[in-house]
Amino acid sequence: MYSCIRKILFLLDAEKAHHLGLSALTLLYKILPKRFFQLVFNIPNYPPVNFDRNNLFPHLKVGLAAGLDKNAQHYQVLAALGFQFIEIGTVTPIPQSGNPKPRLFRLLKDEAIINRMGFNNDGVKRIKKRLIHKPKNIIVGANIGKNKITPNELAVNDYLICFRELYDVVDYFVINVRSPNTPDLRSLQDKEPLLKIVSALKNEEQLLVKNNPSPKPILLKIAPDMTDEQIQDIAEVIQTTNITGVVATNTTISREHLIYEKHPEKYGEGGLSGKPLFDKSLNIIKKLRIFLSSDKIIIGVGGIDTEEKAEQMFKAGAHAIQLYTSFIYRGPSIITAIRKKLHI
Ligand SMILES: Cc1cc2nc3c(=O)[nH]c(=O)nc-3n(C[C@H](O)[C@H](O)[C@H](O)COP(=O)(O)O)c2cc1C
Structure with missing residues (x-):
């Protein structure tokens, strides 16, 4: 079924296709009986996962x-298509429209995507409204x-606003200090500014947990374009601030x-994802595993497009994995294949 949908969607502009594809899936999910929806997309009847809210990732894998x-x-x-956890965002305090279009390109033969979306999103207040009635069994991270208009010196306030607003409605947080598409965001990945942001969120957590008995995991999302020294700095920040781990x-x-x-220069600037990213991401995971203590969670993401690559990520030290580009190219079958291979 997905291969037919893909043929039609891939005739359209990439960004329009993403919106249309997701809206169509959501509509089908709403109107079709659950069993029929599963049959159409060949989704197995997964048993519910017994997870511990304080310890999400050893249990949730894909x-x-x-x-x-x-x-x-x-x-x-x-979630109905088989993802065990969904990361929404990147969410910013105020809505922003992102970079001018076109800003999303498919590199079909390389099974890759180049994007320079620029954190287009509805802003934290509207997004929060959509999460207030989230079913408890669907795990959503923010x-x-x-x-874009916030100078780096004031960045910490933006992270704090989103953290406070969403604390009661999501299950975990990811601090995104790395996007090739927001000017200067990369310099927030340097040790000092990073330490400032992560420590501020950890302090804020002390206040927020008073109303909320189980603290939410906090992870840091990082770039693949880093020297060993930079990876070591990141690992040190994670250890010093004692956050849950890293998304790499x-x-x-x-x-x-x-x-x-x-x-590829014809597409202009932007971040490359999909197949060509896999080796780089895997390499970073291996290094992080050396620099981090064994209790720190690593979520591996980048170019995972087969069950074998998923296995390689876990062997390198990842506790969980995430997909994006392979889901666009292969549809729900990639989730099914990985879950089957890993018996989850
Ligand atoms: C179109 C597009 C938009 C993305 N937007 C975000 C984003 O807003 N925040 C973020 O942390 N990562 C974003 N990513 C990066 C993905 O979360 C992921 O880290 C990256 O694509 C590597 O995984 P993949 O090779 O499986 O796609 C985006 C990726 C794509 C392709």
């Missing part, structure tokens, strides 16, 4: 990466960032591993 359900409008259907990685600014596309 999730959706940030950026597809930016505004928390589709998490129910995405990936939080800063508005975001998209890459490199165009190195493209095989078929000989002129």
Whole structure:
């Protein structure tokens, strides 16, 4: 079924296709009986996962990466397709429209995407409204960032606003200090500014947990384009602030591993995701595993498009994985294949 839908969607502009595809899936999910929806997309009847809210990731293994359900409008259907956790966002305090279009490109033969969306989102207040009545058994994490107009010196306030607003309605947080598409955001990945942001959120957590007995996992999302020294700095921040762990990685600014596309410069700037990213992300996971203590959670993301690659991520030290680009190319079958192989 997905291969037919894909044929039609891939005739359209990539960004329109993403919106249309998700809206169509959501509509089908609402109108079809559950069993029929599962039959149409060949989704097995997964048994419910027994997870511990204080210890989500040893139990939850396959999730959706940030950026597809930016505004928390589709998490129910995405969970029904087999994702065990959904990361919404990146969410910023005030709504922003992102970069001028076109800003999303498919590199079909390389099974990759280049995007420079620029954190387009509805803003934290509207997004929160969509999460207030979230069913408890659907695990949603909020990936939080800063508005483009906020200077880096004040970035910490943006992260705090999103954290406070969403604390009671999501199950975990991801601090996004890395996007190739928000000017200067990368410098927030340096040790000092990073320490400031993460420590501020940890302090805020002390106040928020008073009304909420189980603290929410907090993870840091990082770039794949980093030196060993930078990875070590990141690991030190995670250890010092004692957050839950790391999501590795975001998209890459490199165009190195493209095989078929000989002129990627024609797409302009942006982050590359999908197949060409896998080796880079895997490498970062291996290094993080060396620098981090064994209790720190690693969520592996970047170019996972087969069951074998999912296994490689787990072997390298990931506790859970996330998908984005392979879901666009292969549809729900990639989730089913990975869950089957991992017996989850
Ligand atoms: C179109 C698009 C938009 C994205 N938007 C975000 C975002 O808003 N925040 C974020 O942390 N990551 C974002 N990402 C990065 C993904 O979450 C993921 O880290 C990256 O695509 C690598 O995984 P993949 O190769 O499986 O796609 C985006 C990726 C794509 C393709």
